[in-house]
Amino acid sequence: MPSRRTVLAGGAAMLAAPRPGASAAGSTALRFGVVADPQYADADPHLGLQRYYRNSLGKLREAVAAFNAEDLDFVVTLGDVIDRRAESYDAILPVYAMLRHRHVVLLGNHDYSLAPEDLTAQPGLLGLAKTHYDYTVGGIRFVVLDGNDVSLFAPPPGDLRWQIATDRLGRLAAQGADNAKPWNGSLSDAQFTWFGSVLDDARAKRQRVIVLNHYPVFPANPHNMWDAGRIVELLASQPHVVAYFCGHNHAGNYAETAGIHYVNFHGMVDTPAENAYAIVEIAGDHLDIRGFGREPSRALRLRSA
Template sequence: MMNRRLFLQKACGGVLLLAASPSLISCDRQQHPVRFGIVTDLHYSRREPYGTRYFPQTMDKLKEAIKVFNQSNLDFVIELGDLKDQDNVPQREQTITYLDEIEKEFQTFQGPVYHVLGNHDMDSISKDDFLQHTSNHGDADKKTYYSFTFNGLKFIVLDANHNLDGAPYDKGNFDWTKAFIPKEQVMWLQGELKEKNKPIIIFIHQLLDRFSDIGKELCVSNADDIVPLLEENGNVLAVFQGHHHAGHYSFRNNIHYWTMKGMIEGNLPDNNSFAVVEIDPQNNIHIDGFYNCEDKDLNRNL
C-alpha cells in the first residue's frame, strides 16, 4: 500500500523526470514509449458506504488520479468499467446523474480518454444511455467495442456485457456471473487480429484468464474461445482487466493477464488505486502503481 507521503514523492519525481526529458515528447517509437493512465471499478454514486465500498469517495479519488495523469505526459487515459453505480432503490434518472458527474471529472484529463463497459454500467440504465452520456476519443465514440492505435501499438477494447443468448445487458437484466462475447463481436475481433504487424494490447472488464486459478464466475463465459485467438496472433502483449476488485495476475503463452485493483475499495485518505502504464520500444510493460495498485513489470520474453 502506498501512503500519502510516498505518493507525493512519487508524483513529484515523475514531474521532475518529465521536465528533464522534454525530447521524449517528439521522438518516434524507437525512442519514445507509449504511456497511458488507467483506472477501474469506480462505482461512483452518492449512496451510503457498503462494506469496503465508499461510493461517493471515488470522485475525490478520480480527481487525484487525473491530477497525476495530467502531469505525466500520457498518450491517453482509459477506465476499465463500472464507472458508476446506483442507489439502493435504483432510479434511471438518478443513475444517469451519477454517470454525468463522474464522466465530467473523467473528461478533465487533457488528452484522449476511453471507456470499457462494465456490468454495473448497465445496472439500471441501458447501453445506449451509457453511450449517450459518455464520450470516447475519435472514431471510438459511441461504440462499446473498438480499436485504436498510438505510436505503432494497437489497442483493442472488448465488450463482454451480454447474456449467453447474445442479448446485451440492459437495465439490470443480466446475471453478472455469465458475461459473454457474442458471435458478431468475435468475428470483428478475428478481423482486428489479422493485422500482425503491430503489438496489441487488449482491454476488457470481465476476466479472460479462465484457465487460471481465478473464480470462473468472474470470467467471460466463452473466454476459452477468445484466448486461443489472441495466442494465434502472436503479437498480443497483455490483457488489462477490471471487475475483480482484489486484483489478479496470470501468464500463458507469452500473454500477460493483469487485473487491476478497484478504485472503489477502501476509505480515504489512504486508499486509492490508479496507475501509469509504460510500454517501451522493446514491448516490455511497466506498471507504475499508486496507493493500493502495486508496481509490476510485464516483460515480453519470459
C-alpha cells in the same frame, strides 16, 4: 445549474479513442494511465462488499491530478464508471473532464445498472458510438472488447442476445463453473469474429496488440467471462498479442500464459481512502506498470512479435 444532458455532453467530449500518431511529447515510449472500477454513486458504503461509492470522486480527482502531471498518450477507464443510476454521471464526468489527455472508456456491468428509460441511451451516456472498437497509438494496436454484449443486463428487451445469455449461463451453472454468475457476460459470435479479424489485420501489419476489456478471462476466477476459454485460446494463437488489461475483479490479479500478460487492475471503489490507479509505460521489450495505492507496480518483459 446545468442539465444532465449538458453535463454528459461536456464530459463525453473527452471520451474518445486517441488519434493515431506518435506517443506523448514525441517520445519513443508509449505512456498511458489506467483506472478500473470507480463505481461512483451518491450512496452510503456497502461494508460487506467493501464499496465506498462516494469516495471515488476524491480518488478520481487525485488520479486525474497525477495523470495531468505526466506526459501521457491517453487515459483508459476499464469499465464501471458508475455503480448505478444515470444521474451518477452528473458528478463523475466533470472530474474526467479535467483530464488534459484523451480518455478511452469501456462499459462495465454496473454502467448498465440504470432505470429502464435510461438503459436504451447507453452507451451514448458516455459518448460512445460503438461499444467495441480498436485504435493504434505508438505502433501498438489496442483492441477494446465489449464483454456485456451477450449478458442478462445490457441487451434491450426482446433482443435475441438475452436468450443466448440465459442459455450460456445455464450451461455453465449445470457444469458447476465458478464464473456462472449473472453479473458476468460474454461476446456475441459476431463480435468474436470481428475480434479475430482485427487480430489478423494487426499481425499482417506487424503490430503488437494489447486487449482492453472490463472482464478478466485468465486465470480461472469467478469474475471471468462466460466464454473466457475461446478468448484465451484465440489469443494464444496470436504471437503479436502481448497483454490483456481488465478490471471487474476488484481484488486484482495477474498471470502469464503463452507469452501474454493478463493484468487485472484493482478496483478504485474498494477502500475508504487508499487509491488504486496506474501509469503504464511501454518501451522496446519492456512494459512497466507504476502502481499507486493498492495497485502494485510490475516490470514485465514483452515477447517479440
